[in-house]
Amino acid sequence: MKQALLEVKNLVKYYPVRKGLFGKGDPVKAVDGVSLTVFKGETLSIVGESGCGKSTVGRCLLRLVEPTAGQVLFEGEDLLRMNAARLREIRKDLQIIFQNPYASLNPRRTVRQILMEPLVVHGIGDAAERKERVERMMVKVGLSASQLDRYPHEFSGGQRQRICIARALMLNPKLIVADEPVSALDVSIQAQILNLLKDLQQEFGLSYVFISHDLSVVKHVSDRVAVMYLGKIVEIADKNTLFNNPRHPYTRVLLSSIPVPDPDVRRERVMLEGEPPNPVRPPSGCAFHPRCRMCIEECKTKTPALAEIEEGHHVSCLLEGKG
Numbered sequence: 001m002k003q004a005l006l007e008v009k010n011l012v013k014y015y016p017v018r019k020g021l022f023g024k025g026d027p028v029k030a031v032d033g034v035s036l037t038v039f040k041g042e043t044l045s046i047v048g049e050s051g052c053g054k055s056t057v058g059r060c061l062l063r064l065v066e067p068t069a070g071q072v073l074f075e076g077e078d079l080l081r082m083n084a085a086r087l088r089e090i091r092k093d094l095q096i097i098f099q100n101p102y103a104s105l106n107p108r109r110t111v112r113q114i115l116m117e118p119l120v121v122h123g124i125g126d127a128a129e130r131k132e133r134v135e136r137m138m139v140k141v142g143l144s145a146s147q148l149d150r151y152p153h154e155f156s157g158g159q160r161q162r163i164c165i166a167r168a169l170m171l172n173p174k175l176i177v178a179d180e181p182v183s184a185l186d187v188s189i190q191a192q193i194l195n196l197l198k199d200l201q202q203e204f205g206l207s208y209v210f211i212s213h214d215l216s217v218v219k220h221v222s223d224r225v226a227v228m229y230l231g232k233i234v235e236i237a238d239k240n241t242l243f244n245n246p247r248h249p250y251t252r253v254l255l256s257s258i259p260v261p262d263p264d265v266r267r268e269r270v271m272l273e274g275e276p277p278n279p280v281r282p283p284s285g286c287a288f289h290p291r292c293r294m295c296i297e298e299c300k301t302k303t304p305a306l307a308e309i310e311e312g313h314h315v316s317c318l319l320e321g322k323g
Helices: 054-061 084-093 110-119 128-141 156-168 187-204 216-222 237-245 249-254 318-323
Strands: 005-015 028-039 045-046 068-073 094-097 175-179 207-212 224-229 232-238 307-310 314-316
Touching: 005 054, 005 207, 028 045, 028 054, 028 207, 028 232, 045 054, 045 216, 054 094, 054 175, 054 207, 084 094, 094 156, 094 307, 110 128, 110 156, 128 156, 156 187, 187 216, 216 249, 216 314, 224 237, 224 307, 232 237, 232 249
Parallel strands: 045 207, 045 224, 094 175, 175 207
Antiparallel strands: 005 028, 005 068, 224 232, 232 314, 307 314
16 A cells, blocks of 8 residues: 655645735735645656646745645644744755756855755764765766866756756655756756656655656656646546546646657647636636636536546546536
8 A cells, every 4th residue: 555755735825916005916826725645656746837836836845935724744744833943854855856957056166065065954974974975976866976076057957957966865855846857958868867867766765746847758757647727736647547538628638739759640639718817816616617618607606626536536627527
């Protein structure tokens, strides 16, 4: 039986919006009641178009952004109820790889200083042990210990992302949030980084929350996939089920947009109607109904719950409930 590492319950993040000089407007509902589970040793991917809230979810899980409400249970402890001392202690187990390797490394520090910093902050090892650990991790991510005294600007984009991965691994974490970790890289480099992440997962027993808009990448790395739309999860299933049998209309749209490498193969493209809705004033009922070809009258007034339609496959759609 799979063992849960992270459980998220009704996670909410609203951003206040000012209206005029002193008034308050309706908040931006960036994350609106997200619930999910990450099991030990698995990769759970979160996908959706830009602005759906997937990166905000990732940051809320680590309290880099403070959620408005909800629970984030890591090995049974609620991260949102921890005091500063306990949170600092448990941060060793929770790390993040950011999207942009150019912006996430301090340009004034050498790679050695960057990788050494987490060990110093958490008081791990003496000087000799830290030096050995840093050199060993550089080799693990496909770089050389002889490059440790260089600065980030002396590396290519792919090499910088390898350094970011090494930094995330320095404290032997249990969970890594990978927020679009290959979107800023060339396609050939993307494949190398994705394979590296998979190899490191096997070696260190890592769990990933992998955030991406690229479904081709998600198909390569995932065990399970959660699809987000306007701050909510609309479908979640294991990878094969979701790609072979998508049940939510929005998931079908996303999958139809994946490029087919064979020029002789023609895939029917499902096009979205209308513009993405305003997250300050989301539509009533099902948030996707203004753009959905399958919309019925009930969709405009009734909000569907995320319900299990078969084992491990959850969908938020009134039509699936009727089936």
